[in-house]
Amino acid sequence: MARSKEELKRDACAAIDRHHEDIIAYGEAVYHEPELGYKEFRSAARFQSFLDSLHIAHRDNIAITGVTANLPGRTTKLRVAIMGELDAVLVPGHPDADPKTSAAHACGHCCMQAALTGVAWAIQEAHLMDDLDGDIELMAVPAEEYVELEYRNQLRKEGKIHFLSGKQEFIRLGVMDDVDIMVMQHTASTHDEKIKATAASSANGFVGKLIRYIGKEAHAGGAPWNGINALNAANIGLMAINAQRETFRDEDHIRVHPIITKGGDLVNIVPADVRLETYVRGASVQAILDASAKVNRALQAGAYAVGAQCEITELPGDLPMIVDPELADVMYRNLCMLFGEDACQCIAQGSGGSTDAGDISHLMPTVHAYIGGASGGAHCPDYRIEDKEMAYVTSAKALICTAIDLLADGAAKGLQIKGDYQPKMTKEEYLRDWGHIE
Ligand SMILES: [Zn+2]
Ligand SMILES: [Zn+2]
Structure with a gap:
């Protein structure tokens, strides 16, 4: 028994x-x-x-x-x-x-x-x-x-x-x-x-992103007009992310919290290699993917503004x-x-x-x-x-x-x-x- x-x-x-x-x-x-x-x-x-x-x-x-x-x-x-x-x-x-x-x-x-x-x-x-x-x-x-x-x-x-x-x-x-x-x-x-x-x-779930802005080096004092400033591109990208925030719905619990892990190489060279990391968190897959697309668009806008390039590596994070x-x-x-x-x-x-x-x-x-x-x-x-x-x-x-x-x-x-x-x-x-x- x-x-x-x-x-x-x-x-x-x-x-x-x-x-x-x-x-x-x-x-x-x-x-x-x-x-x-x-x-x-x-x-x-x-x-x-x-x-x-x-x-x-x-x-x-x-x-x-x-x-x-x-x-x-x-x-x-x-x-x-x-x-x-x-x-x-x-x-x-x-x-x-x-x-x-x-x-x-x-x-x-x-x-x-x-x-x-x-x-x-x-x-x-x-x-x-x-x-x-x-x-x-x-x-x-x-x-x-x-x-x-x-x-x-x-x-x-x-x-x-x-x-x-x-x-x-x-x-x-x-x-x-x-x-x-x-x-x-x-x-x-x-x-x-x-x-x-x-x-x-x-x-919450999230996606992870590794972001790289690629510009062009130039002497920062002598001939900055010959460069493409990747840090400026990143700054505009971050501001453009902030401009998305009012579109995030309360119930979706979206959190976007980027950090800059590399801001340039040398202070008298126009930054040409700038790197960021971020999570895009949210309460549902749909909400995460929606916010993630807006974040990518915002990051690209920074590159577009100054003629730099933006590479985004998408890393699958945890699901909600x-x-x-x-x-x-x-x-x-x-x-x-x-x-x-x-x-x-x-x-x-x-x-x-x-x-x-x-x-x-x-x-x-x-x-x-x-x-x-x-x-x-x-x-x-x-x-x-x-x-x-x-x-x-x-x-x-x-x-x-x-x-x-x-x-x-x-x-x-x-x-x-x-x-x-x-x-x-x-x-x-x-x-x-x-x-x-x-
Ligand atoms: Zn833990
Ligand atoms: Zn734990």
Whole structure:
């Protein structure tokens, strides 16, 4: 006789509790070994040897550092992926930053990795798969943070990646092809707040742009009339972007925030090589593409005004996060069980930030919960993992209990959520329209 959902959850949580010191130690070890995206070699190796120690087979080096391990159910009616992120973020000035790279786990991704080990302990020791009608695939995914654009663009040129974010690469490489539902959680700061956990939240998407204005050098004092000033072109381009802002609708949450990364070469030469980077963020693909076209038109206008050239390299950013209310509700009920109803909310209005879980949410039901335990500002020097039990251990319970709800009883709940879900695009449309892959 198969165990009931309640019995499975009880056994899973008991296994996690038995290993809570191992799980915390794992998370702390990762915390002290922060690595930036597509360079998470030590964190990936740590996860590989952890899986080896539990005799769980795995695939390695996916999208450079990704690791996956599929645990088959007694039947395979459905496959649920549980994801954790491998990368850290760049925070010079964080006391626990790597002295060489300035990478620090100031976004809590060490907690996601620890939670994956908790999930693995639960599956293994409570023999969960014997009573589940679908597979659970553990996924340690690289490069959630969209940083080091120049470096990653170089990896693109070398053909090592196409997308700058790891989950996007997982889609492209077919890792998500047989996955039906994606479940994950992210650590949040809980300082002074009543709410300890949130099941789901919307988020902005964006496109990235590398911009280069090409002018013509001339002596800036002797004969500037012989030059074409690329910095003037960039200035007009930036002003022209600002002239678009009143056309952005409030509900689209458009954010355009360019920086100049190179303003010229030498002060007495007319600038001929000027470079900018920008994101164009928004709440929907249509809104992002609409704003992106206006931004490109504005950038070109700067070049047109002075007779310079403008090269724009489009980089596919993250898609907006789409909340699946039914799936969010499954996570929410488990969070209530773990934290109490007063400390949980089901769906929060998202911030202007972004995550590559948004890309997954366009292809399959996805839940990206926020669980407390951190303090300080995300990506800031004061960020700490304060409540280690909550951040490292309770998060694992939330993940596995949600997977149990989806896969127990003939995977009825999971199949229902899959059936009700309308994909926003196919993988082919995603690669063509968002990834510009023909
Ligand atoms: Zn982050
Ligand atoms: Zn993060």
